[in-house]
Amino acid sequence: METIGLIAGNGTFPVSFAREARKRGYAVSAVAHKGETLPELADEVDAFVWIRVGQVGKMVKTLRRAGVKRAVMAGGINKSRSLSSLRPDFKGMRLLRRALGKGDDALLRNLAAEFEAVGIEIVPSTLFLERILAHPGLMAGPPPGKQALEDIRLGCKVLAALGPLDVGQGVVVEAGIVLAVEAVEGTDAAVTRAGEIGSGAAVVVKAAKRGQDMRFDVPAVGPRTIEVMATSGACTLAIEAGSSLILEDERFFELARKHQVTVVGCSAEGEVPDG
Helix, strand or coil, X not given: XXXXXXXXXXXXXXXXXXXXXXXXXXXXXXXXEXXXXXXXXXXXXXXXXXXXCCCHHHHHHHHXXXXXXXXXXXXXXXXXXXXXXXXXXXXXXXXXXXXXXXXXXXXXXXXXXXXXXCCCEECCCCCCCHHHECCCEEEECCCCCHHHHHHHHHHHHHHHXXXXXXXXXXXXXXXXXXXXXXXXXXXXXXXXXXXXXXXXXXXXXXXXXXXXXXXXXXXXXXXXXXXXXXXXXXXXXXXXXXXCEECCHHHHHHHHHHHCCEEEEECCCCCCCCC
């Protein structure tokens, strides 16, 4: 039985990955970040070790001892919270110095290189989760109207322009006006902020950065996304097909139907196929 390494961040993404991996007959050895990872992940894996953000050396040693040859990074790290919880070890300090000022992608690529140097391959975080990748076209709710389709295209243009700057993967648009852009606060907070301005017809767009490395930082939505949209008055969610995950998909679609939220899979350019 192969043991898959799980470098776990926040949210339900690590839990979804662990469940699917074990369902397919793999053992899962997880390193979890204190203050970020859900404690219930411990019940879904075969080995579980807590670390602090920045303890790269401990992370590498833990997975090597578990005999891991392949590992995934699943779930994010809250950037604003990590500023106070950061506890880098020697490897972590060295990695931070190399990536200083170069953005998230450089930091994650350097982290992946640390693992690959000891024979642990970092593989796409969508491994085993192809079933819950967004597909093109209408997935829930009523078909989007003409204005919503235009707002989706605008949202994708905004994200394409901001992608090289590592700003975020989400934007909220209404009637051709950008209400909010996701930054370190995350998608939910950006949608909530937009709700204070919009009139109730806002469109939320989530898309990967151009040239996104699918080993990490994959766009994801889940039940909480729909709940926040319903509270904030956003009525359409567009997510990039083939590169965005729908976590807890049964509950997600149940809530979308309940709140009459339109969910569509779009191209990187914001095009939504019919049907």
